[in-house]
Amino acid sequence: MRQSEEDQFCDFVRAHSATLFRTAYLMTGDYQRAEDLLQTTLVRIYQRWPRVAAMNQPLGYARKVLVSQSASWWRRRSSHESPLQLREEPAWGGRMEEVAEHERVWQAVLSLPPRQRAVTVLRYYEDLTEAQIAEILAMAPGTVKSHSHAAASRLAELLGDPVAGPALPAQEATS
Amino acid sequence: MTLDQRVAQAVRHVGDGVAVPEVDLDAVRARARANRRRTAALVAGVAVVAVVSAGAAVVTGRDTSSSLPPAGPVPTSVSESPSSSPQPPLTTRSWEVYESTQYDFTIGHPPDWTEEPATRDWIWELDVLNHLSQAQDAFLSADGHVRVSAWNAPLDASTRQESIDYLVEWVENYCEESGNSPCTGIADRAVELCLEKWDCHPGLLVPFDNDVQAFFSGGIYAQDAMTVVAVWRRESSKHTAEYGGSQRLLEAFLSTMEVWPGSTPRSQRR
Numbered sequence A: 001m002r003q004s005e006e007d008q009f010c011d012f013v014r015a016h017s018a019t020l021f022r023t024a025y026l027m028t029g030d031y032q033r034a035e036d037l038l039q040t041t042l043v044r045i046y047q048r049w050p051r052v053a054a055m056n057q058p059l060g061y062a063r064k065v066l067v068s069q070s071a072s073w074w075r076r077r078s079s080h081e082s083p084l085q086l087r088e089e090p091a092w093g094g095r096m097e098e099v100a101e102h103e104r105v106w107q108a109v110l111s112l113p114p115r116q117r118a119v120t121v122l123r124y125y126e127d128l129t130e131a132q133i134a135e136i137l138a139m140a141p142g143t144v145k146s147h148s149h150a151a152a153s154r155l156a157e158l159l160g161d162p163v164a165g166p167a168l169p170a171q172e173a174t175s
Numbered sequence B: 001m002t003l004d005q006r007v008a009q010a011v012r013h014v015g016d017g018v019a020v021p022e023v024d025l026d027a028v029r030a031r032a033r034a035n036r037r038r039t040a041a042l043v044a045g046v047a048v049v050a051v052v053s054a055g056a057a058v059v060t061g062r063d064t065s066s067s068l069p070p071a072g073p074v075p076t077s078v079s080e081s082p083s084s085s086p087q088p089p090l091t092t093r094s095w096e097v098y099e100s101t102q103y104d105f106t107i108g109h110p111p112d113w114t115e116e117p118a119t120r121d122w123i124w125e126l127d128v129l130n131h132l133s134q135a136q137d138a139f140l141s142a143d144g145h146v147r148v149s150a151w152n153a154p155l156d157a158s159t160r161q162e163s164i165d166y167l168v169e170w171v172e173n174y175c176e177e178s179g180n181s182p183c184t185g186i187a188d189r190a191v192e193l194c195l196e197k198w199d200c201h202p203g204l205l206v207p208f209d210n211d212v213q214a215f216f217s218g219g220i221y222a223q224d225a226m227t228v229v230a231v232w233r234r235e236s237s238k239h240t241a242e243y244g245g246s247q248r249l250l251e252a253f254l255s256t257m258e259v260w261p262g263s264t265p266r267s268q269r270r
Helices: A003-028 A031-047 A049-053 A058-075 A095-110 A114-124 A130-137 A141-159 B003-017 B025-043 B164-177 B238-243 B246-255
Strands: B096-099 B106-109 B114-116 B137-140 B147-154 B191-195 B201-207 B212-216 B225-231 B259-261
Touching (some): A003 A031, A003 A058, A003 A114, A003 B025, A031 A049, A031 B025, A058 A114, A095 A114, A095 A141, A095 B003, A114 A130, A114 A141, A130 A141, B106 B246, B164 B201, B164 B212, B164 B225, B212 B246, B225 B246, B238 B246
Antiparallel strands (some): B096 B106, B147 B225, B191 B201, B191 B259
C-alpha cells in the first residue's frame, strides 16, 4: 500500500473506530468481543483499502463487514435467548432513577436473540431504515420487519409495556 | 414515554457511555500481513495439513449433523476422502433450461421452481455479504423454502490459475469476506469437480455450516470470472431432504451446466 493510502486508512480509523466499536459493543454486549470484532473488521478493511477508499461510503462497507463478522459469531453460539435477570430498580430519585431505567431496558435488549438485537441496535442506535438494515444483515426487508416486531413484543413483555398489535411469527432466514 | 423512546434512549445511553479502546494500528497491519502469508502458503502448496488430534471430531463433505458445529477451529484432517453425494444423481430430464443473459451460461432447474433473473453484474464490494443479492440468477422452490443461485464473480485474469490450490485460496478468501464458516479445512472437505465431459477443468464443491456452494472457472466458462452456484440451505436442512440433501441438489444443478463431481464416470456425464 502506498504511503498516501496508509495515511488515508489511519484517518479513516481515527474518524470512525469509535462509532464502529460502539456498534460492536451493542451487538455483542461484551467488551472483549467488541474489541475483537473491531480489530477483525479493520484488518479486513485494511486488506482491501484501495478499493474500499474508492467507495462512496467506506463507513457503510465497514459497518457491513462488522455486522457480518458478528453474525459469524452468532452462528457459533446458541440462537436461543439468554436468561434474563433484571436488576432490582434502585430507590434513588432524579438522575439515578433515569440511569436505572436505561440499565433495565438495556438488560432487556441484551436478552433478545442475536438477530432481533442486531435489528434493534441498527434501528435505534444507528438510525438506519428497514431497507438499510436488510442490506447490512443480508435479509429480506420482510424478515427485518418480523425481527423488529418480535423484538418489540418481547421488550414490551419484559418491560411491562403494552405493544400495539399481535406479534408476527418469526420468519426463518433463507439460509 | 413510549417503548420506542425508552429503547432508543437506553441504547444511546449505553452506546455513547461505553469507553472506546485505542486502536492498535500496528496490530491491524500485522494481522493483515499474517493473513496474506497464510494465503500465500496455501497457494504454494506448503500448507498441506496432516495433523490429527487424538479424539478429534471428523469432518467430511457429507456432514449430516443437524446442529451447528461447536465453537473453535475445525479439525483440518479427515479420515476419508470427501466424495460426491452417496445416492444416485437426481434425474434432471424434466428440468427446464434457463439461459442467463447476465452471465451467458445455461442452467437447469426443476420445472415448478420460479426464476429470478439477475438485474445487474455481481460486484464484490456490494454483493459478497448479501446472499439475496439481485446480481444473482436465482431459483426458488415451489414451496418457497429453498433458494439456489448462480452468478459470476469477477477474477483478476492476470493472477488466475487453473488449479485446485488457486480455487482453495479463492474460496477461503471468499468465505471470510462473505462471513461464511468454517473457512478453514476447505481443501479437506471440498469435493473436486470436473468441468466438461472430456477436459475436466477443475472446480470445487464446498459444504459450509449453512449452505453448500460450488466454484469453477475456465473451460466453457468465463476465464475472467469465478462461477458460483449455491444452495442456501445446510446439508441437513429438512427443506432439502426431499432432494436427498443440499449437496445432491447442488450436484443436480451442476450437472445441467456440464459440471460433475470428479468421481462421476465419463459414461454418466451427460
